[in-house]
Amino acid sequence: MRSRTVANLSPKLSARVLEVNVRPGDSVKQGDVLARLDDRELRAAHEAATAALAAAQARAAQATADEKRAAALYDKQAATQQDYDAALAQAKAARALVGQAAGAARQAQVLLGDNSLRAPFDGVISERLKEPGDMAMPSETVVTLYQAQALRFEAAIASQCAASVSRGMTATVRLDALAPTLSAQVDEIAPDIDPHTHTRLLKLSLPAAAGVRHGQFGWLELSCQAERQALLIPLGAVLQYGQLQAVKVVEDGRLHTRHIRTGKRYGDQIEVLSGLRDGETLLADGGLAL
Structure with a gap:
């Protein structure tokens, strides 16, 4: 049984875990702070970016004032065209630097906010994988959250039975914790067959029901x-060579070792x-078996 919506929450940057406010089974609301990480470096970076923005704004204000004075002097023919063009270029460059500094400050603010892991939706905590003091990495989950509604049941069926199953058809699901059965609808069918289990x-999809978790x-x-044909041989005929299986096959009056791959056991x-x-003949239990 799995939820359609599962979120594995991890930080965008490496940081030490300061607080984890939830435990498995806790219900949370969208936006709740689930864990808080050490943000001292990010806070210092944000303060530096904010200071750089203030300095850029001050330089832009001075450059704009210089541009206005140069324009006034140029209109009175008290300044050359070169002086005016230089003041205009400096003002444009200063304003461009303000835009860059503002972008850096916004990015620092976003990173600072990301150091608090918040619930992306209403749900239930399924796992708590980090504790205060642990290092949290971008690829490592701190907490896992799932949506309690819209659960679905996952099952592997024999590949030969898959032909009789189609999307949208209904089937019966029996859960270990519930006495009654549930009517479920086939939502997805995996296109690939597992080569090891042949399933x-x-x-x-499951309907909403009390007690389903x-x-x-x-x-x-x-x-x-579906009809299925199987080739069965005596269990004692199988020889084991480490991970390999083989049998002794009779060909032209001689015994030959033949590697095989086996499936299910039936008695x-x-x-x-x-x-x-x-139709081939093989050696089994010290004698010949057809």
Whole structure:
């Protein structure tokens, strides 16, 4: 059982954790401060950027005044064209520097605000992965938050059964903590087949129900009418060589070692996924088995 909306909150810059205000299971509102990080360096950078902006504004004001005086003198033919052009260029450059300093100050303000991790939506805390005193890195989650509504059930089904499943169809889900079953709707069908388990992942939307929680375990009740053929051999015929499996196959009156890949076990027999063909003869339990 997983929520559609999960947020892993981490800082944009490396910083030491000062406070973590929530624990798993706590309900929070959008905008609540979940954790606070050491912001001394960012605060110093913001103060420096603010001071640089004030200095740039002062220089721009002086340059603008010089431009006005040069314009007045030029109108009275008391200043040359070169003097006026120089004052005009200095005023434009000073105003451009004000724009750059203002951008740096805004960026410093944003970074300073980002050092408090806030809830992006109303939800429930599922994990608290950092404690006060820990270093928090941009790639490391401090807290995980999920939306309690709009849960969906995820289940892996046999690949041969996936053909009978389509988006929008309904299926029954039984949860371990709830006595009644829930009617769920198939929302997503994974396009790929897991090469190890030969299954495909289904995601089903669940209706709102009391007692349903993120992370709960359950079962998907789904009828599978697909026919499936399996090649079974005696379990004792399989030889194990570390991670490899093999059998002794009889060919032209001689024994040959053949590597195989096995699947599910059925009692004293096991399914062969690759490496053998139906009708071949192999050695099993010290004798020949068909």
